[in-house]
Amino acid sequence: MRYRIAVASAVAVLGLGVLGTVSGPDWDPVPFAETIEVATADTTIGESAGTDPVGTYEVATSIVEVELAGTTIEARISEPVGAEGPRPGLVFVHGAGTGRYEIAFVEQAEALASAGIVTMVPNKRLDTYTTRERSYVTMANDYLRSVELLRRLPGVDPDRVGVYGESEGAWIVPVMAADNPSVAFTVLVAAPVVPPRQQAAFAVDSYLRNTGVPVEVLTAIPRIVGMEFPGGGFEYVDFDSQPFQQRMRQPLLVVYGTGDAAMPTIQGAEQLIADLAVAGNDDVTVRYYAGADHGIKIDHVLVPEFSRDLAAWIQALPASADAAPAVAGAQPYQRFRAAPVERPRWFADGDMLLAAVVAGWGALLLVPVIAAARRLRGHRERSLASGVRAPLVVMAAGSSLAFVSLAAYLLTVAWLAQNYERNDVFVQGGWLVIRVLAIAAAVAAVVLVSRILDGRRRGVPAAARDAAGAWYLAAAFGGSTSILLLLAYFGVFPALL
Structure with missing residues (x-):
């Protein structure tokens, strides 16, 4: 069982990485090999005779x-x-x-x-x-x-x-x-x-x-x-x-x-x-x-x-x-050519990406709404089987934290870039944290699916014990999956390509 989950987790993580890579477009800027001949370091323009220098007048x-x-x-x-x-x-x-x-x-x-x-x-x-x-x-x-x-x-x-x-x-x-x-x-x-x-x-x-x-x-x-x-x-x-x-x-x-x-x-x-x-x-x-x-x-x-x-x-x-x-x-230096930018495919158009974000987070936010409604009606019993609760929570929490961390990471990196600053500990360490969170969520998804399928094979009670449990499961799993796909698209998962 554990070996099967380990293999399935590795396949899932690498699969998400490959999916993100082939979704395109890739980024491979063309090196700029040209230069411009600078005649002299002296920037003085022409003859200054007959011109008034800066500071001549009030x-x-x-x-x-x-x-x-x-x-x-x-x-x-x-x-x-x-x-x-x-x-x-x-x-x-x-x-x-x-x-x-x-x-x-x-x-x-x-x-x-x-x-x-x-x-x-x-x-x-x-x-x-x-x-x-x-x-x-x-x-x-x-x-x-x-x-x-x-x-x-x-x-x-x-x-x-x-x-x-x-x-x-x-x-x-x-x-x-x-x-x-x-x-x-x-x-x-x-x-x-x-x-x-x-x-x-x-x-x-x-x-x-x-x-x-x-x-x-x-x-x-x-x-x-x-x-x-x-x-x-x-x-x-x-x-x-x-x-x-x-x-x-x-x-x-x-x-x-x-x-x-x-x-x-x-x-x-x-x-x-x-x-x-x-x-x-x-x-x-x-x-x-x-x-x-x-x-x-x-x-x-x-x-x-x-x-x-x-x-x-x-x-x-x-x-x-x-x-x-x-x-x-001074002699300028330009590393890459500014060139046309390849457009994403239809499924990654701005409206589609926004829809995926809204759908993912909307589904996740539906979970506490359902829980609050059940409590108002006096229901206190658990709606999910014990074996699926933990991986579902890890999947939802890991994907959510990875997404929020990615947004915060990109904003911080943008600030560092605009201010011409470096922070290698944050830049490298922050990316590692995002990846660990995302991978943990993907592994939890594999564990969740494995336990549900294994339970069905053994004839144990269903993962969801009532309608609310079914909504919990569908909302949390669906929302987390949508976010994991977004994380894959933005290169969070490693790919052997």
Whole structure:
């Protein structure tokens, strides 16, 4: 009996592991073997003669209102005091999340204004921007209202107003600039370039590898990032900025920090150079700043050389548009290629996964409801045979704890990854705990089924002694099985493949 249960348990555990593996999709990112030739470590852009360095002027700020379709937003204008006009201008386009001028681009706007450039940081419009729904084309049209306002301000040269997009904003700026001569130049900082779904998979992979997670955890990337999310929406995750980039005719400054693990720093620059070439535009300048993060900061401080170079490049246009060297700074490194993400099969679509989670937990939560109803009716006798109670409890508790632990583990790992921290004891030990809990639940399921079948062969009383017991058994076993299948899908069980 024990030997049979041991063999059956091993088969069940490995079977769940194989099932999770073949359910797909797998995750096998392609190594990025290309590099980009950096001419020099000196990021200085062109000749600085005739340009005002950062810190030349005092800065005056004012708040203006920008009329958008259906609403009004505020924007902060930063101007150089005493600078002779007309001066170049720059509109900042926010990255992901909320964006207010009180906290976004404060250092950049101040530094550029002190060099003689009029800057504008509008508040991000949030009534049409949610996690589920957003349109980069609509956002581009909104930001163009800010461009037009800045072009009309006294002291601003309307023919020298450009846009600066960072992170998510780098998907918006190409839409603004394509076939649009009112945008004089463009700056893309930490540009994802590839569609959001591809960039998210690339970033998650990079972050998770930096935390040292087991390789099985990486298989969750396409299964989460690649799926259609429950309830629909999220169409923007497949937005492709390439057609717009191929119609950009303005001078472009591309900026990355070599410490930014979220972006394809080499692939992005190379694709932008190739895309602008389609439009017959070779006015692309690329700069890499050593150790700088996503916002071109080190220890939360904006890299001074970045401010210096950005100010000089803007002021020296059009001469700086093709000034040598085209690519300079620290040598970047990109381990894998950002590429299309394989979609999960129909049974692992977002709605199906959500249904499995709801069904599993709903069934398990039905057990205490049934127990409470029986007690209210005065029933105190046990509804399950003694031989099945223990394995059923272990199966339900083990699968539930494993699922909750997996969710907590992934959230904690995400926090570690975003903060560039490692905790090998938690990362490796936590994964081991999740596996032990899940395997214990699977073994308990085998013991439960074996005892029920063995009891039937020997003609002993049924596992469920009454209708309530049958509901207990069906709900706990069914709910636990659903959760075990979810755990298998996300790679918790080992597989010999």
